[in-house]
Amino acid sequence: MALFANEEYIDRLNRTKARMGEAGIDVLVSSDPANMNYLAGYDGWSFYVPQCVVVSLDADTPIWIGRSMDVAGARHTTFLPESDIIGYPENYIQTLERHPMNFVGDVIAERGWGQKTVGVEMDAYYFSARGYAELQKHLPDARFANADLLVNWVRLVKSDAEIALMREAGQIANRVMTTAIDRLEPGVRECDAVAAVYQAQMSGTAEFGGDYPAIVPMMPTGEKTSAPHLTWTDAAYENEQMVNLELAACRHRYHCPIARTAYLGKNPPAKLVELAERTVEGLNLTLEAIRPDMLAEEVELVWRKHIAKFGLEKESRIGYAMGLNYPPDWGEHTASLRPGDQTVLKPNMTFHMILGMWMDNYGFECSESFRVSETGYETFSSVPRKLFIKE
Amino acid sequence: MALFANEEYIDRLNRTKARMGEAGIDVLVSSDPANMNYLAGYDGWSFYVPQCVVVSLDADTPIWIGRSMDVAGARHTTFLPESDIIGYPENYIQTLERHPMNFVGDVIAERGWGQKTVGVEMDAYYFSARGYAELQKHLPDARFANADLLVNWVRLVKSDAEIALMREAGQIANRVMTTAIDRLEPGVRECDAVAAVYQAQMSGTAEFGGDYPAIVPMMPTGEKTSAPHLTWTDAAYENEQMVNLELAACRHRYHCPIARTAYLGKNPPAKLVELAERTVEGLNLTLEAIRPDMLAEEVELVWRKHIAKFGLEKESRIGYAMGLNYPPDWGEHTASLRPGDQTVLKPNMTFHMILGMWMDNYGFECSESFRVSETGYETFSSVPRKLFIKE
Incomplete structure (x- = not known):
């Protein structure tokens, strides 16, 4: 059936x-x-x-x-x-x-x-x-x-039945990200942290199970944070290092991607903490600006103006349509939140907005998966938007 | 590097x-x-x-x-x-x-x-x-x-360095299959059993971690055993049912697939037990027949003659070359163990031999991943070849 x-x-x-x-x-x-x-x-x-x-x-x-x-x-x-x-x-x-x-x-x-x-x-x-x-x-x-x-x-505008599945994926995503952050510690092998993430992705919640996401968990640390598509190794996470977490949950093939950055150690660099604050502030105000009938490129402009205040810019798009998918990609390859994209936002369009700021030797990323609502936006997951510091 | x-x-x-x-x-x-x-x-x-x-x-x-x-x-x-x-x-x-x-x-x-x-x-x-x-x-x-x-x-003939990775994948495969069989119980949700399999796949052994296999775990039960490529659901496994387990482990992209059948309950049908015995006997003697310089189709013939004694036949190939791969398939799409395939077996060719016998409403499968050795064969994993009955 x-x-x-x-x-x-x-x-x-x-x-x-x-x-x-x-x-x-x-x-x-x-x-x-x-x-x-x-x-x-x-x-x-x-x-x-x-x-x-x-x-x-x-x-x-x-x-x-x-x-x-x-x-x-x-x-x-x-x-x-x-x-x-x-x-x-x-x-x-x-x-x-x-x-x-x-x-x-x-x-x-x-x-x-x-x-x-x-x-x-x-x-x-x-x-x-x-x-x-x-x-x-x-x-x-x-x-x-x-x-x-x-x-x-x-596929761009989802039905309410599809949105219901994406909300369920969002609930699983909360567990997935929380599990990853809990499990990350100096001395823990990357493969073991990834194993815990997979476990959370599939077991889902007590009410409903999870499905395999279209992309494997990405949890790079150290110099590999500059190579975004390398997968995990047997090496242990080290103290005083940043870890990028690009994860997702999936429910009946409908996705909720989620990205956060964690810092392992007591001494996160002040510039990382500052970058995190500015990025999260930008994510918050860009999400709050969303309204139906806005253009996709106008959403990006809110973000761009925000970081320009700090003399920063981000070259790539800040978000893309996603939902139902299979490996190797959960993106729908249609609307993007980027200059020149004149897609008119409509209720129940669903995007992953991912703000990653990469400096020479540090960086920070934070994302939300959301639907355009009748008055603004609704995120599917609810993990705090911040730099997670694991002392 | x-x-x-x-x-x-x-x-x-x-x-x-x-x-x-x-x-x-x-x-x-x-x-x-x-x-x-x-x-x-x-x-x-x-x-x-x-x-x-x-x-x-x-x-x-x-x-x-x-x-x-x-x-x-x-x-x-x-x-x-x-x-x-x-x-x-x-x-x-x-x-x-x-x-x-x-x-x-x-x-x-x-x-x-x-x-x-x-x-x-x-x-x-x-x-x-x-x-x-x-x-x-x-x-x-x-x-x-x-x-x-x-x-x-x-890629058909592997180097010794590649074989070393496939042996490691075999060690992980032992854990993966053992974990699956341990976790399978009436009342356990399919998604939770799959979650345990994923956990084992990635955490690997204490010495080395695992990599993502090219195909997701397949653990169908009940009427879904007739639909081999459907993935798991939230439903709980039931008592007095068969479960097919088509799993794998992966090490640095090198695979060791492994398949077994489990029966949950005290009363496995006598015909299932008999089919399992005949299939395992056939797997054993087909493996034992392997020699370098044999043709791929000659390997299949050993099996075919064996099951013909019981009035049975298997339409599809009984094995295929595999090793290094990415989603969506770990098979290499080259040599197959089937009639008409005249590939000459050489040491360090690696195959997955999978014997699945499907009757109207029951079936049994058992497989081994192996290399052709200088004198015969070497399997990469070592899980007992039998019907696993979980009372």
């Missing part, structure tokens, strides 16, 4: 079809696992083989196409009728002789859509260069159009 | 160049994160943006090309000289105006390779349809060839 009511999927589908119509796309082949989940409810760790959901303007419900052994999983998790759950045989797997996208092309042709305009997600994870070529090969009379991010933009 | 000695990377490179030469490829663009790690040492959770390692027949060392903010991570983890670690600017990220693969094309052209034959991994994860088109756009005079799995095949 799908996670949400059928009406919710039908509404998602109608909004997707409207965008397809605007883009001149008749048939959409969506391989992004988050989009497959959004459109059909499908949720499984099967995106390591080609699979997709096909939406056609002239069909009421989408088609799920995946590996035969995953048909049972599609029956469990989607709202689709049996006739629209189609498995390709095992001999399509990992061979040069044929490709699952040949099979997808054949299904599209059989449904009578072989001469239509077919939209594909040209830059989506798990839609490969070969997959595209093989799909074209079996649809020689179709026109192809880039439908990259088309569904992602439909 | 890279994980292995420079000589090991040079050897990998030479073997890769030999295959490139055979395939008529002058310049290889490898985006598969495992191949990037193998060729250059690079290890970071940055594969959610386009990145690659470029190997040219006429260059001594590869080039790493990635996002600017990941250059520090490349300095930390690769053996490459500073001149061969190249970051693309932030304005290449997530925009329709330009693409990181344009930048990669420009670098290749600048090095004087713009008219060469360029190999790309057409079906690799994280090399998108658009990435390929954009690379072609900036290399208009190049010829393109499919180099899919070229490096994967080079």
Whole structure:
């Protein structure tokens, strides 16, 4: 049984079809696992083989196409009728002789859509260069159009049912961050602190469990804080060091990312303490400035003006849309809080605002995941916004 | 500092160049994160943006090309000289105006390779349809060839240093499986059992920590055992039920997968107990049959003959090459233990042999990760091969 009511999927589908119509796309082949989940409810760790959901303007419900052994999983998790759950045989797997996208092309042709305009997600994870070529090969009379991010933009405004899951993720995120900060101590191995974080992510709360976040825990310290995507080691945390914590919680694939900085030791540098105060002040006042109908770039401007008072600037964006997702990224790749982004904020858009300020040999970061509310904003988690000093 | 000695990377490179030469490829663009790690040492959770390692027949060392903010991570983890670690600017990220693969094309052209034959991994994860088109756009005079799995095949025979890491992964795998079986009890929520597994995966042993496996823990029970890629829920395990455990441990990206079946309750069905005995007997004798110079398909035949005695057959392959990897899959997509695979087994090839027998409403699975040794085989973990009955 799908996670949400059928009406919710039908509404998602109608909004997707409207965008397809605007883009001149008749048939959409969506391989992004988050989009497959959004459109059909499908949720499984099967995106390591080609699979997709096909939406056609002239069909009421989408088609799920995946590996035969995953048909049972599609029956469990989607709202689709049996006739629209189609498995390709095992001999399509990992061979040069044929490709699952040949099979997808054949299904599209059989449904009578072989001469239509077919939209594909040209830059989506798990839609490969070969997959595209093989799909074209079996649809020689179709026109192809880039439908990259088309569904992602439909996902931007969440339903109340989606927001409810993000609030639950927020409650788990509180436990995740608190666990991390509790566990951090000089002498504790990075891998053991990370193990405690994972434990908290999955066990969730007494009322509901957690799901795997789309990105692994990042808890770098020392010189590795300058290399943001290195993962943990066996080394022990040291005294008088800063640790950046970029973590998340996930509930039914809906995320609440959260970032904080901790300092292990009695003597945090005065400049770090000062940077933390200024950054948190900026985070607070930027969040407080949020209103529906504001532009995404206007939110960033509030922050930029604040830190300019201290002669500082931050080059990268300060936030991005997020919600439903799968590895390797929880970001939706649509709206960003940055100069030039003229997305108009609407209630139930959800963002991760992350303010990271990096100096030569120290830095501080603090973030909130929030929805735009009817009057301002609502954060999903409630961990104090501050530099955590562990003496 | 890279994980292995420079000589090991040079050897990998030479073997890769030999295959490139055979395939008529002058310049290889490898985006598969495992191949990037193998060729250059690079290890970071940055594969959610386009990145690659470029190997040219006429260059001594590869080039790493990635996002600017990941250059520090490349300095930390690769053996490459500073001149061969190249970051693309932030304005290449997530925009329709330009693409990181344009930048990669420009670098290749600048090095004087713009008219060469360029190999790309057409079906690799994280090399998108658009990435390929954009690379072609900036290399208009190049010829393109499919180099899919070229490096994967080079990875097939492991070095002793790699085997040492897989043995460590095996020690962690013992703890992971033991923890899972200990934690499984009627009334325990699936998410809590999974949380304990994650904890064991990362904390590893007292001597060394664990790394994140390429696939999440799979511990389905009840009717979900027929849907192999659904992940856990909040539901509690029930009494008198079977649980399939498909788990793994990872050490510096090297995996040891391990699968077992547990039965919760005092009354395992007699047919399940019998199936377990026959499957384990088959696993034992198939492993014992392994010798260097045997063909991969001959290994499978040993198993097939064994279960045919009981009127059974297994449709899918019984094993596959694995080792170094990243999400979403730890399999190497090269040699498989299945009919028709004529790969000649050599010492230090490493496989996961997984025997899963699925009947209408029950089933049993048991697996071993092993290397082909000079005289037979060596398993990496040492969990008893049996049906675990938890009364």
